[in-house]
Amino acid sequence: MTTKRGFTTTLLHSDRLTHPEHGALHKPIHTSVTYGYDDVQDLVDIFQNKKKGYAYSRQGNPTVSALEHKVTQMENGLSTIAFATGMAGISAIILALIKKGNHVLASSYLFGNTRSIFQSFIDIGLDITFVDATSCENVKNEIRDNTKMVFVETIANPATQIADLAKIGDLCTEKGIIYVVDNTMTTPYLFRPVDVKASLVINSLTKYIGGHGNALGGSVTDTGLFNWANYPNIFEGFKKQVKPETLGMTQIRKKGLRDAGGTLAPEAAHSISVGSETLALRMERACTNALALAVFFEGHPLIKKVYYPGLESHPQHEMAGKLFLKYGSLMSIELDDSIDCFAFLNKLKLIVKSSNLGDTRTLAIPVAHTIFNELGPVKRAEMGISDSMIRLSIGIEDLDDLLQDFKNGLGEK
Ligand SMILES: *Cc1c(COP(=O)(O)O)cnc(C)c1O
Numbered sequence: 001m002t003t004k005r006g007f008t009t010t011l012l013h014s015d016r017l018t019h020p021e022h023g024a025l026h027k028p029i030h031t032s033v034t035y036g037y038d039d040v041q042d043l044v045d046i047f048q049n050k051k052k053g054y055a056y057s058r059q060g061n062p063t064v065s066a067l068e069h070k071v072t073q074m075e076n077g078l079s080t081i082a083f084a085t086g087m088a089g090i091s092a093i094i095l096a097l098i099k100k101g102n103h104v105l106a107s108s109y110l111f112g113n114t115r116s117i118f119q120s121f122i123d124i125g126l127d128i129t130f131v132d133a134t135s136c137e138n139v140k141n142e143i144r145d146n147t148k149m150v151f152v153e154t155i156a157n158p159a160t161q162i163a164d165l166a167k168i169g170d171l172c173t174e175k176g177i178i179y180v181v182d183n184t185m186t187t188p189y190l191f192r193p194v195d196v197k198a199s200l201v202i203n204s205l206t207k208y209i210g211g212h213g214n215a216l217g218g219s220v221t222d223t224g225l226f227n228w229a230n231y232p233n234i235f236e237g238f239k240k241q242v243k244p245e246t247l248g249m250t251q252i253r254k255k256g257l258r259d260a261g262g263t264l265a266p267e268a269a270h271s272i273s274v275g276s277e278t279l280a281l282r283m284e285r286a287c288t289n290a291l292a293l294a295v296f297f298e299g300h301p302l303i304k305k306v307y308y309p310g311l312e313s314h315p316q317h318e319m320a321g322k323l324f325l326k327y328g329s330l331m332s333i334e335l336d337d338s339i340d341c342f343a344f345l346n347k348l349k350l351i352v353k354s355s356n357l358g359d360t361r362t363l364a365i366p367v368a369h370t371i372f373n374e375l376g377p378v379k380r381a382e383m384g385i386s387d388s389m390i391r392l393s394i395g396i397e398d399l400d401d402l403l404q405d406f407k408n409g410l411g412e413k
Contacts, residue, residue, distance in 0.1 A: 007074070007188075007279075008280045010073050011276055012277055014066070014069060014070050015027040015273070018069075026273070026274070027062065027063055027273070028062075029063050029266045029269075029270045030061055030063045031266060031267075032057065033056065033057045034055070034057070035053070035054040035056075043055065048241060049238070049250065050241065058257070058261055059254070059257055061266050063266035064266060066269070066273060067264075067270075067272055067276075068080040071188075072221060074209075074276075075183075075188045075192055075193070075194060075203075075221045076194050076223075077221040077224065078222045078224035080220065080222070081253050081256075081257055082219045082264040082269060083217070083219065083220070083263070083264055084218070084262040084263055084264050084268075085204070085217065085262065086184060086202060086204025086207075086217075086218035087113055087114070087204075087262075088218055088260070088262025089202055089203075089204075090202055090218070091117055091260060092220065092255075092256025092257055093180065093220055093256060094117075094121055094126070094149075095256050095259075096251050096254075096255040096256035097149065097178065097233055097248070097251065097252070098126060098148060098149060098233070100126070101127075102126075102127065102146055102147075102233070103128075103129070103148065104118075104127065104128040104148065104150075104151060105139065105150045106118055106128055106129070106131070106151040107131065107132075107133035107156065108130040108132050108383060109133070109153065109156035109383055110151075110153060110156065111182070111184075112372050114153075115130075116374065129142060133150075133164060133168065134162065134164060135164050136164040136170075139164070139168050140171055143171070143175060147175070147177055148178060148233075149177060149178040149180060150168060150172050150177055150179050150180065151180045151182070152181055153182040153184070153185065154182065154183055154185050154193070154324075155185040155186060155330065156185075157185060157330060157357070158330075158367045158385065158389060158391040160308060160328075161316070161384070162309060163181075165196045165323060166196045166197075169196035169197030169198060170197065172197065173197045173225070178199045178226055179197065179198050179199045180198070180199065180200045180202060181193035181196070181198040181202070182203075183202065184202065184203055184204040184358070185207075185328055185330055186324055187208045187283060188203070189279050189280050189283045189325065190287075190324045190325045191323055191325070194225065196323070197223075198225070199223060199225055199248075200220055200222060200226070201220070201221040202219070202220055203219045203221070204218050204358075205218055205276075206218070207356075207358025208279060208282065208283060208329075208358035209272060209276050209279055210272040210275040210276065211275040211276070211279060211359070211360060212275050212359065212360055214275075215268040216268060217264050217269065218264075220252060220256075222248055222249045224245065228247035228251075229244035231248065234248075234251050235251060235255065238250045282360065282396050283326065285396040286329035287310075287326035287327060287328060287329055288326075289362075289394045289399050289402060290308065290327070290330070290331060290394040291310045291326075292403075293392075293402060293403070293406065296406070297331075297406075298311055302338070302410050302411075303333050303334070303336065304336050304337075307331055307333070308327065308332075309324075309327040310327030329394040330391070330392070330393055331391075331392050333389070334386055334388050334389050339411075341388050341390060342366065344409050345364060348364060348408070348409045350397070350404075350405040351364050351406070351409075352364070355370060355371060356393070357393035358393060360396050362392065362393065362395040362397055362402055364392050365390065365391050368380055368385055368386070368388075371391075372385050
């Protein structure tokens, strides 16, 4: 009898339990681009999906597979495909699963580059519309007969709106629609989208999972809840080759990863794997720091507004408390009109002015001028992004040092 081990224990021993050579505790970095076989039948069987194995590393590599297995375990899913970046994963699911004549409904509160690529897909003829997904009613009203996918984020960046995750899950299940949840901001440590009936889960591995700002990566996990057998856009050839429950991921691996080529390098997969071992510890610390700082900002006369799901003032605070283990480490603040946003940022000596998030270090960025600059003022206003908004990704530094740096920035001693 096997008992299910805890989140961190599972990650720490995941490689070792597959018995890598020499008793290694880590899966080795396999740099080989291609794989050779003594019997050509083996190679043929791999090409025809009859046998598991590796042919060409653009669509599969043993080091990357070891990371995919870890993400699957973290997400309590069926299987995972890793990509070069989170964006590569997001593009791949659209390319692989959506066809002309289909409709995709996406949250209007999206990561900037996701919004931008969806716009590019619209420009080449796909039908994608945006809806305020903080209420399931809004989503329900926009569902059409040809809606094939609903795409939301858990906690949106930068204004921390939370999608009506559980109700949208019920709605998509009832309608047989693919429900994609981008779990980057919560990570599988705080939240598992499978628990709200998600079909596919996106993670930018670049962020909290890798955690150290030293490797790019992304992933798509199949939760096993969607019935791919009846999904009309699956390539006929695959239906004869693989089990019905693996059709979706076969399609994503072939039509999304193999053909579009957003492949994760084995060296990056290794860095992310090592980083992921401490995900739970880092999240605990970062979330604790974030809540303390959010309370400090909320009580500060020079801060106009704080966006953080852990505060009672947050519109979805209660829902966040029910769904997530903690409230995350991302927040945004708006400064009082009397202080200049750039002057404040330039006074920070410890906090890094940088665009990443989910790093071990605390990072700050003025949102309207940078990550949401291309959108223009109208779309920014629609998405709730003001000109003085600063996004903070809180790291795992000692809290007193962070408080001191922010106090300096606000002109306190
Ligand atoms: C960063 C991010 C992505 C994209 O991930 P990359 O690895 O940077 O390509 C997608 N979604 C969310 C919510 C993100 O924060």
